[in-house]
Amino acid sequence: xxxxxxxxxxxxxxxxxxxxxxxxxxxxxxxxxxxxxxxxxxxxxxxxxxxxxxxxxxxxxxxxxxxxxxxxxxxxxxxxxxxxxxxxxxxxxxxxxxxxxxxxxxxxxxxxxxxxxxxxxxxxxxxxxxxxxxxxxxxxxxxxxxxxxxxxxxxxxxxxxxxxxxxxxxxxxxxxxxxxxxxxxxxxxxxxxxxxxxxxxxxxxxxxxxxxxxxxxxxxxxxxxxxxxxxxxxxxxxxxxxxxxxxxxxxxxxxxxxxxxxxxxxxxxxxxxxxxxxxxxxxxxxxxxxxxxxxxxxxxxxxxxxxxxxxxxxxxxxxxxxxxxxxxxxxxxxxxxxxxxxxxxxxxxxxxxxxxxxxxxxxxxxxxxxxxxxxxxxx
Numbered sequence: 001x002x003x004x005x006x007x008x009x010x011x012x013x014x015x016x017x018x019x020x021x022x023x024x025x026x027x028x029x030x031x032x033x034x035x036x037x038x039x040x041x042x043x044x045x046x047x048x049x050x051x052x053x054x055x056x057x058x059x060x061x062x063x064x065x066x067x068x069x070x071x072x073x074x075x076x077x078x079x080x081x082x083x084x085x086x087x088x089x090x091x092x093x094x095x096x097x098x099x100x101x102x103x104x105x106x107x108x109x110x111x112x113x114x115x116x117x118x119x120x121x122x123x124x125x126x127x128x129x130x131x132x133x134x135x136x137x138x139x140x141x142x143x144x145x146x147x148x149x150x151x152x153x154x155x156x157x158x159x160x161x162x163x164x165x166x167x168x169x170x171x172x173x174x175x176x177x178x179x180x181x182x183x184x185x186x187x188x189x190x191x192x193x194x195x196x197x198x199x200x201x202x203x204x205x206x207x208x209x210x211x212x213x214x215x216x217x218x219x220x221x222x223x224x225x226x227x228x229x230x231x232x233x234x235x236x237x238x239x240x241x242x243x244x245x246x247x248x249x250x251x252x253x254x255x256x257x258x259x260x261x262x263x264x265x266x267x268x269x270x271x272x273x274x275x276x277x278x279x280x281x282x283x284x285x286x287x288x289x290x291x292x293x294x295x296x297x298x299x300x301x302x303x304x305x306x307x308x309x310x311x312x313x314x315x316x317x318x319x320x321x322x323x324x325x326x327x328x329x330x331x332x333x334x335x336x337x338x339x340x341x342x343x344x345x346x347x348x349x350x351x352x353x354x355x356x357x358x359x360x361x362x363x364x365x366x367x368x369x370x371x372x373x374x375x376x377x378x379x
Contacts, residue, residue, distance in 0.1 A: 005132055005133050005134070005135065006035070006131075006132070006133075006134045006135065007033075007134075007135045007136070008033045008034050008035055008134070008135070008136045008137075009032050009033045009034055009136070009137050009138065009345075009349055010026060010032065010033075010034040010136060010137070010138045010139075010140060010345060011034065011035055011036075011037060011125070011127060011134060011136035011138075011139055011140070012026075012034065012035070012036045012037070012140045012142055013036075013037050013114050013127075013139070013140070013141050013142060013143055014036075014037075014038065014141070014142035014143040014144060014284065014318070015036050015037075015038035015041075015042045015043070015044070015097075015101070015108050015110065016043055016044070016045050016046065016097070016142065016143075016144050016318070017043075017046075017071075017073050017093075017097065017318075017331050017335075018142040018144065018317045018318035018319075018331075018334055018335075019036055019038070019140075019142035019317070019318075020036070020042070020073050020097055020100065020101055020106060021073035021074070021317075021331075021334075021335050021338055022140055022142060022317050022338050022341065022342075023036050023101075023106045023107075023108075024073060024074050024100075024104060024106065025338040025339060025341075025342045025356070026342055026345070027104065027106070028342070028353075028355040028356055029342060029345070029346050029349075029351045029352070029353060029355070029356075030351065030352055030355075031349075031351055031352075032345070032346075032349065032351055034107065035107045035108070035109060035134075036106060036107060036108040036109065037108075037109050037112045037113075037114055037127070037129065037134070038108060038109065038110045038111075038112060039111070039112065039113035039114070040110065040111065041094075041098075041110050041111075042094065042097050042098040042101055042108065042110065043090075043093065043094025043095075043096075043097040043098060044094075044147075045090075045144045045145075045146040045147055046090035046091070046093045046094040046097070046146075047090060047091060047094045048090070048146060048147065048164070048167075049089070049090030049091075049146070050090075050163070050166045050167060050168065050169060050188075050192070051089070051091070051167065051168040051169070051170075052089070052168070052169050052192045052195075053089065053090055053188055053192075054085075054087040054088060054089050055071055055079075055087050055088050055093065056087070056184060056222040056224045056225055057070045057071055057222070057224075057330055057331070057332065058070065058086045058087060058224070059071045059072075059078065059079045059080035059083070059085070059086055059087070059088060060078075060080050060086065061078040061080045061081050063075065063076070063078060068332075069081075070330070070331065070332040071088070071093070071331050071332070072331075072335075073097065073100060073331070073335065074100055074104070077096075077100050079092075079093060079096045082095075082096045082099060083095075083096055087224065109129075109131065111130075112129050112130065112131055113129065113130065114127050114128070114129055114287075115128045115129060115130070116128040117139070117288050117291065119291070119311055119313075119314075120135065123135055123137070124136050124137035124138065124139070124313055125137075125138075125139045125313065125314070127139075137313065137349075138313045138314075138315070138345055138348075139313060139314050139315070140314075140315045140316075140317060140341065141284065141285060141288065141314065141315065141316050141317070142284075142316075142317045142318050143283065143284025143285070143287060143318075144283055144284055144318055144319065145279040145280070145283030145284060145318075145319055145320065146164055146279065147164070147284070148279050148280045148283045148284055148286060149162045149163070149164035149165070149275075149278075149279050149280070150162075150277055150278050150279055150280050151275075153246075153275070153277040153278075154246055154247055154248055154249070155247075155248045155249075156248045156249035156250055156251070157249060157275060157277075159249050159250070159251050159252070159257060159272070159273070160180065160249055160272060160273040160274065160275040161272045161273070161274055161275065162274075162275040162276075162277075163181075163185040163186075163188075163189055163274065163275060163276045164279070166189070166274075169189075169192040169193060169195075169196055170196060172193060172196060172198065172271075174198065174270065174271035175198065175199060175271075176198060176199035176200065176201070176269070176270075176271065177193050177198055177199075177200050177201075177269065177271050177273070177274055178200075178201045178203065178257075178259055178267050178269040178271075178273045178274070179193070179200055179201070179202045179203065179273075179274045179276055180203050180246050180249075180259065180273055180274065180275055180276060180277060181203070181204075181205075181275065181276030181277040181278070182202060182203070182204025182205060182206060182209075182240070182242075182276075183221065183276070183278070184221065184222065184225055185276040185278070186202060186204070186276035187202070187221065187225045187228065187229055188225070188228075188276075189274050189276050190202045190229075190232065190238055191225075191228045191229065191231075191232045191238075193274075194232040194235055194237045194238050195232075197237075198237065199237045199238075199239075200232075200237065200238050200239070201239050201241060201267060201269075202238065202239070202240045202241065203241050203244040203246060203259065203261075203267065204240060204241065204242045204243075204244060205243070205244060205245050205246075206242065206243075207242050207243045208242060209221045209226070218327040218329050218330065218333075219327070241265075241267075243263070244261045244263075244265065245261055245262040245263070246259055246260070246261055246262075247260055247261065247262045248260045249273055255270055256268050256269065256270055257269045257270075257271075257272065257273055259273055280298075281297065281298025281299055282294070282298060282299055282300055282320055283318075283319065283320050284318075284320075285300050285316060285320055288314075291308060291310060291311040291314055292308050292309075292310055292311070292314075292316075293308070293309045293310045295322075297322070299320055299322045300316055300320065302316055302321065302322075302323070304323070304340075305340055305341060305344045306321055306337055306340065306341055307341075307344075315341050317334060317337060317338065317341065318334055319334060321334055321337060339356050342356055343356055
């Protein structure tokens with residue numbers, strides 16, 4: 001292990017959409033020293049998606065008209081153009097992230113896992129890594145959630161296979177499967193299994209998918225998923241069971257798993273049940289759990305500037321950000337928070353922030369008419 005020490009104004013942990021998008025925003029602050037630390041490769045979480053999984057938010061190149069691609073991390077790029085598809089796969093999107101990072105020369109240290117974080121007043125934070133200690137005055141946590149699945153939502157969950165543990169739906173060989181969980185990952189698992197020629201029983205906890213209390217796409221099933229469900233239902237290979245609260249899964253007896261609902265219903269399956277019950281509350285923020293205050297919803301409590309209410313100088317970006325029940329779990333949502341953090345850092349470090357031009361309402365970075373794509377990165 002190296003014994004070298006590095007010192008920065010800001011360190012970002014995580015080189016996914018949130019971490020790289022934040023880095024591109026920080027590049028607009030002249031005189032700021034920062035780096036991005038990534039335990040794997042750029043876009044590591046997206047690379048771990050099942051091979052067939054695609055974005056539910058559509059990508060479309062509308063940048064010249066002041067409306068950035070919903071899945072873009074820079075105002076001059078578009079995953080739709082780079083990936084040549086409206087709904088990129090995880091691998092395609094990771095390649096897009098890597099290309100943008102290379103084009104803008106984002107300072108990234110890959111294969112550099114943060115082993116420990118301590119608040120080292122008055123010097124800020126000390127991060128222990130395989131490359132040695134790294135010191136920073138401000139720390140931005142951007143480790144996402146996909147790599148932190150909830151593996152214990154009920155007794156017997158250890159007998160199941162979580163959605164996040166699937167690499168390719170073509171590897172599944174049984175005639176039929178039971179999928180537990182009726183939100184986006186549950187639908188995606190079910191549809192992909194049907195497309196591979198399997199019969200699927202999808203167990204959904206809610207009574208239906210018609211959430212009339214909110215128009216927030218973070219809380220309702222996406223139109224993309226609803227369309228795919230309808231197509232799968234027409235094959236008659238998908239059966240949906242609503243109002244199912246799974247309370248336990250029992251180990252296979254005579255090679256048969258039993259899935260027990262709280263209302264007494266039981267489903268049996270000769271194949272391993274698929275867990276699509278989500279991810280740990282707070283996701284990657286759990287890695288430095290003691291540095292946050294936690295709310296009743298199991299999410300970190302943040303200031304209006306997305307700063308930890310327990311540890312000054314620590315910020316959270318990405319899908320775990322939550323303000324007054326407003327969830328920022330889509331790229332087009334959480335990218336609107338970048339300028340708030342950058343402006344505060346500029347104020348604290350006495351840096352010029354005049355280049356931070358963003359309309360947080362529309363997601364339009366920069367002035368209208370100056371949004372042409374950077375040609376040599378093909379994005």
